[in-house]
Amino acid sequence: MKYLATFHTHFDAVKYNKYIREMGAMAVLKPVPRKLSSSCGSCVGVSSPDELPLEQIFTPDVERLYREDEGDYVLLAENE
Amino acid sequence: MSLEREDAPMDSMIDARGKACPIPVIMAKKEADRGNKDFTLLVDNKTAVENLTRFGENNGFNIAIEGKGLDDFSIRFVKSAEGDTSTRVAAGKQSWAIFIGREGIGDGDPELGESLMKMFFYTLEQGENTPDYVLFMNDGVKVPVANDQAVEHLKALQDREAKILVCGTCLKFYNLEDSLKIGTVSNMYDIAEAMQAVNKVITL
Numbered sequence: 001m002k003y004l005a006t007f008h009t010h011f012d013a014v015k016y017n018k019y020i021r022e023m024g025a026m027a028v029l030k031p032v033p034r035k036l037s038s039s040c041g042s043c044v045g046v047s048s049p050d051e052l053p054l055e056q057i058f059t060p061d062v063e064r065l066y067r068e069d070e071g072d073y074v075l076l077a078e079n080e
Numbered sequence: 081m082s083l084e085r086e087d088a089p090m091d092s093m094i095d096a097r098g099k100a101c102p103i104p105v106i107m108a109k110k111e112a113d114r115g116n117k118d119f120t121l122l123v124d125n126k127t128a129v130e131n132l133t134r135f136g137e138n139n140g141f142n143i144a145i146e147g148k149g150l151d152d153f154s155i156r157f158v159k160s161a162e163g164d165t166s167t168r169v170a171a172g173k174q175s176w177a178i179f180i181g182r183e184g185i186g187d188g189d190p191e192l193g194e195s196l197m198k199m200f201f202y203t204l205e206q207g208e209n210t211p212d213y214v215l216f217m218n219d220g221v222k223v224p225v226a227n228d229q230a231v232e233h234l235k236a237l238q239d240r241e242a243k244i245l246v247c248g249t250c251l252k253f254y255n256l257e258d259s260l261k262i263g264t265v266s267n268m269y270d271i272a273e274a275m276q277a278v279n280k281v282i283t284l
Contacts, residue, residue, distance in 0.1 A: 010192060010195065013195075014191065014195055028198075028229060029195055029198045029199055029202070029229060030198075030199050030202040030203070031199050031202070031203055042195065042199065
């Protein structure tokens with residue numbers, strides 16, 4: 001499963017990128033895809049051979065979490 | 081009218097031992113520019129061998145290397161029958177290169193700059209227009225050494241025929257010679273030549 005997380009600030013994105021890597025999953029810092037909008041232009045793509053539980057992926061720093069599905073993004077969760 | 085020299089026997093031996101990078105390549109180029117189609121250079125280090133081999137292959141020479149230990153090499157250049165098989169870029173495509181002289185993109189916060197560099201290479205990998213060259217110098221050599229995410233994107237670009245040249249003098253200056261994760265250790269001569277070979281160079 002591939003996820004994409006957006007953030008309110010670039011700092012949150014960098015911190016989250018590091019956090020996901022420390023959890024043993026693959027994280028890629030990238031620009032927010034054109035079809036999505038976000039407070040911040042940076043987002044993090046997450047993929048993991050061993051699935052991380054959603055609560056570990058959807059942290060309080062995340063603005064929105066999407067499931068990535070062949071170029072489409074399905075909104076899974078959103079922080080207030 | 082002057083006679084062309086190409087029929088004259090021009091086999092010659094050039095001693096480039098003790099010369100710092102990129103002098104041996106410049107000596108080889110001078111010899112090639114003179115029209116010499118069969119000459120041999122003596123050098124005393126492996127980096128010079130690699131640089132000279134690349135120069136020869138890019139300029140239509142067959143290369144034969146003989147090594148006598150770790151600090152004594154002879155490299156024979158013989159012009160191949162096919163002539164100049166230089167690397168230049170296929171017609172019809174706008175060739176381009178990226179020159180990176182910093183570890184991050186732009187001035188300001190270094191951490192932001194490093195993140196932007198990651199995202200730049202991510203975006204480049206996603207696109208279809210692969211650069212012909214990615215050139216790293218000065219602080220920029222830290223990208224193919226230490227920026228793990230950028231290294232992954234650079235590997236993908238390299239698989240798509242992008243040539244990644246990293247300044248050897250700069251790696252040496254920062255004591256990073258053994259830490260390069262992607263790209264070819266190169267020199268000013270190759271990098272300047274790459275910049276002149278393409279239609280445009282974008283500097284980050």
